[in-house]
Amino acid sequence: MPVDYIQKGDSIIARRLGKIRKEVWHRYGSISGVGLTHREIRDRWLAEGRKFDVPARLC
Numbered sequence: 001m002p003v004d005y006i007q008k009g010d011s012i013i014a015r016r017l018g019k020i021r022k023e024v025w026h027r028y029g030s031i032s033g034v035g036l037t038h039r040e041i042r043d044r045w046l047a048e049g050r051k052f053d054v055p056a057r058l059c
């Protein structure tokens with residue numbers, strides 16, 4: 001695979017992860033997130049039907 005193709009894919013994934021991090025911060029970065037683990041947050045999102053659109057190993 002050409003390096004440019006790999007870098008483009010990495011850039012797309014990085015943008016998607018940035019959106020997820022931003023939403024996590026806005027929803028759980030304050031009092032509402034106290035005492036929650038990252039797995040509890042993930043489980044809540046999955047129960048809501050949230051799609052992450054990134055490889056599972058990165059969530």
